[in-house]
Amino acid sequence: MADFTKIPLIALSSNAKFLLSSLLNPPKVIPSCEGIPRDWRGLADLFHLSGEIIPSIANHPDPTERILHLVTEKDSKITINVLEIILEKMDRWDVIDDAKCLFEKDAKDYQERMDKSQLTVDTLNNEIDNQMLTIDDLYRIRAGLTIQFYDAFLLCADEDASFAEEMIQNLEQKYNLKLCVKDRDLISGATFEHEAVMQLISERCNRLLVVLSPNFLSSPANKFFLNYAQAVGIEKRQRKIIPCLYKKCTPPPQLMYTFILDYNKSRYYDFWGRLRDSIASVNSEITRESNVTLQKNPVIDIECLPSTPEVPKVMEALNTITVNQSPKKSSKFFPWSQKNSTSKQRRDSENKLLSKGEEVSIPILPSLDGLDNLQSSSIDDTPRKEKKKTVMKACARKIKSLVVKS
Structure with a gap:
């Protein structure tokens, strides 16, 4: 039985x-x-209730309901x-007996509503609420994580749902990719789809x-x-659109010069793998490994070297290195360079001997008179x-x- 002393x-x-x-x-006479x-x-x-209010109550279509309203308002x-x-x-014991069941029911409902009202909801954070676009966002934000990002947004006709x-x-x-599908992932109640x-x-x-x-x-x-995705790709200089041909049709003009994966030719190659x-x-790990490889041969910034006594020695050693020195030509590919260098070395050595006053052995050429005595057999008759x-x-x-x- 409900406690009516606590039910207003x-x-x-x-x-x-x-x-x-x-x-x-x-009206009751007795x-x-x-x-x-x-x-x-x-x-x-x-x-x-004051006497001046009684006439207005008497003229009301439902005087009892009017009295209850004025009392609860007061x-x-x-x-x-x-x-x-x-x-x-x-x-009026008859009224108490007839209304007892309704009073009990109203008291029970009121008590249940009061118990539920003790558990109030959190206030709405507009900044977070505007970021929630998908069901995944709702779950991640409740878990204290950031919003969800996806590998691709799937765009297809309703007739191609299969x-x-x-x-x-x-x-x-199979491949652990994260796709965003409008009908499956978009949260209900978005202001503008x-x-x-x-x-x-x-x-x-x-x-x-x-x-x-x-x-x-x-x-x-x-x-x-x-069209919007194409504009975003051009603005960000990013490969944005991945087209797949499901049923034979003429591709739109913006995809005319784009390679399109044809599902109808999947028997010739691994369509799903491609x-x-x-x-x-x-993967970010690949980028990290490439950065580590670059750090193995770092560029020395001379201005950032510490000011120690060894720095002038290092600077002197660095100055002796010719930075833009062109590579030496290989005699394997340029044989004439080797010949020129050899003749130049020979001339230099002869000049040194002459400067010292030493004799240089010069090969003796045949005289003009000797040319007449040459036998015809010595000439190569080509x-x-x-x-x-x-x-x-x-x-x-x-x-x-x-x-x-x-």
Whole structure:
């Protein structure tokens, strides 16, 4: 049984007030033992309502409901127990008996609402609420983490949902990629769906995975997102769009010169592996290893060397190194350079000997007289020389004939 001393009159439901009005609005001629009217007039008298208010109550269509409203407005702490005491003074035990069940029910409902009201919700943080675009964001923020980022945003026509399911299964379950799908991941209640998708494509997704088909090209929204992603890629100088041809169609103009993965030719190569490699971003570990490799041969900044006595010696050693010295030419590829260097060395050595007054052995060349004594057998009669002799003999005969005629 409910404790009516703790339940205020404001807890009364409309059903309980309707029952009280039905029983107390009709006028009663016979008063109670204490001379109190047994209708709504006695209720107004025992609630100590002023006399000037009574005419307005009498003219009201529901005097009892009007009295309860004025009482709760005047003092909200008046309880149902006070109403029962007043009804007892009015000798209206019939009203107490008839309204007992409704009072119990209203008291129970009021107590439950009060218990629930003790657990209040947190105030809304607009800054965090504006960042939450997907269900993953909600879970991560509750766990104290940052918002979710994705490998790619999947954009396809509603009619190609079966292929989209296959794509999600292969890329997420098999290759551990994180895809963002509008109907699956977008949080409900977003102020503007297109604005949320644009923010995801430009800021939270590395790629835009496009499933090309005639149904895709017939959607103005998909064309808009495709154009927007292309503009974002140009602005950020980033490979943004990954097109996949699902059903034969003419690609849009902005993809005419872009390589497109054809799902219909997947029997010739590993389609899902190629798609995975196209979407996946470069691992940060690879970048870190390349930085470590570069640090193995660091560039010495002379200005940052400490001021120690050894610094001048290091500077002197560095100055002796020719930085822009061109590499020596290899005699393997340039044999004439070796010959020139050898002859130059020979000349230098001979000049040194002459300067010291020493004799230099000069090879003796044959005299002009000795040329006449050379035997013909020592001459290499090559075809070229034989031809030259023949030409000379013909010229001699011609000159001799001209001299004779003259």
